[in-house]
Amino acid sequence: xxxxxxxxxxxxxxxxxxxxxxxxxxxxxxxxxxxxxxxxxxxxxxxxxxxxxxxxxxxxxxxxxxxxxxxxxxxxxxxxxxxxxxxxxxxxxxxxxxxxxxxxxxxxxxxxxxxxxxxxxxxxxxxxxxxxxxxxxxxxxxxxxxxxxxxxxxxxxxxxxxxxxxxxxxxxxxxxxxxxxxxxxxxxxxxxxxxxxxxxxxxxxxxxxxxxxxxxxxxxxxxxxxxxxxxxxxxxxxxxxxxxxxxxxxxxxxxxxxxxxxxxxxxxxxxxxxxxxxxxxxxxxxxxxxxxxxxxxxxxxxxxxxxxxxxxxxxxx
Ligand SMILES: [Fe+2]
Ligand SMILES: [Fe+2]
Numbered sequence: 001x002x003x004x005x006x007x008x009x010x011x012x013x014x015x016x017x018x019x020x021x022x023x024x025x026x027x028x029x030x031x032x033x034x035x036x037x038x039x040x041x042x043x044x045x046x047x048x049x050x051x052x053x054x055x056x057x058x059x060x061x062x063x064x065x066x067x068x069x070x071x072x073x074x075x076x077x078x079x080x081x082x083x084x085x086x087x088x089x090x091x092x093x094x095x096x097x098x099x100x101x102x103x104x105x106x107x108x109x110x111x112x113x114x115x116x117x118x119x120x121x122x123x124x125x126x127x128x129x130x131x132x133x134x135x136x137x138x139x140x141x142x143x144x145x146x147x148x149x150x151x152x153x154x155x156x157x158x159x160x161x162x163x164x165x166x167x168x169x170x171x172x173x174x175x176x177x178x179x180x181x182x183x184x185x186x187x188x189x190x191x192x193x194x195x196x197x198x199x200x201x202x203x204x205x206x207x208x209x210x211x212x213x214x215x216x217x218x219x220x221x222x223x224x225x226x227x228x229x230x231x232x233x234x235x236x237x238x239x240x241x242x243x244x245x246x247x248x249x250x251x252x253x254x255x256x257x258x259x260x261x262x263x264x265x266x267x268x269x270x271x272x273x274x275x276x277x278x279x280x281x282x283x284x285x286x287x288x289x290x291x292x293x294x295x296x297x298x299x300x301x302x303x304x305x306x307x308x309x310x311x312x313x314x315x316x317x
Pocket of ligand 2: 077131159160163
């Protein structure tokens with residue numbers, strides 16, 4: 001590194017330490033830019049792929065009210081994806097490149113969306129647990145150092161809290177219903193509990209990016225801190241539903257003021273991350289198919305925009 005670069009980096013860190021937000025045109029270390037492209041695009045892809053398990057249930061929602069709410073939720077996720085792709089683009093990558101990275105498997109998305117949604121109760125469990133875990137991460141991100149990302153997260157968080165409540169309300173209705181309905185709710189919790197805890201990522205001592213991310217205020221809490229916070233918040237909600245969290249080691253620890261909980265199956269986590277989860281292939285195939293079938297729409301939009309531009313040019317001339 002040259003002396004000039006060292007100075008720039010020191011000034012950059014000083015701005016972060018003063019809690020100033022970093023904007024698209026500001027100088028930033030290459031690694032900061034790359035980390036953000038990776039993180040924001042991974043987040044955008046998760047929103048878009050996350051539409052698939054729930055989209056699958058829109059036609060089978062048990063009432064018009066449930067259908068409208070689920071439709072709105074899935075549309076919100078599309079909007080989240082679009083804001084986030086735009087935020088990633090401010091760092092100098094194109095939408096086409098981002099899409100290509102998802103389709104080729106180079107870019108990751110949250111491993112939770114590689115699990116199937118088998119019953120209607122899964123719509124409840126996903127909203128309650130998956131959106132709940134997402135909120136925990138995202139509230140922290142509203143104060144992340146990169147301005148365009150932080151601002152996108154403010155709006156996204158408002159919508160996520162609606163998602164979580166609609167999920168919890170589905171669970172509550174099922175738990176107050178027939179024995180079979182309650183059984184479905186318990187089964188959904190059994191299947192989604194551990195994958196939800198995995199959403200916070202590897203343990204701190206196995207998360208190589210955490211230290212730098214905390215220093216740059218990309219992250220303000222570590223994976224393990226957020227996971228603990230999620231468990232502490234969610235266990236009383238499960239109790240209120242009258243459901244059992246599928247973890248025999250789960251116990252309130254008076255001394256720590258937190259719940260102790262059992263070990264996550266990290267083999268399963270890495271298998272899913274590496275592309276061998278129950279639905280990895282299905283999800284990517286669905287995205288590629290949508291991309292190919294939507295080609296004529298993109299072409300028509302570009303042609304329309306070009307025609308409009310040339311007409312305005314003619315008028316100006
Ligand atoms: Fe979302
Ligand atoms: Fe959501």
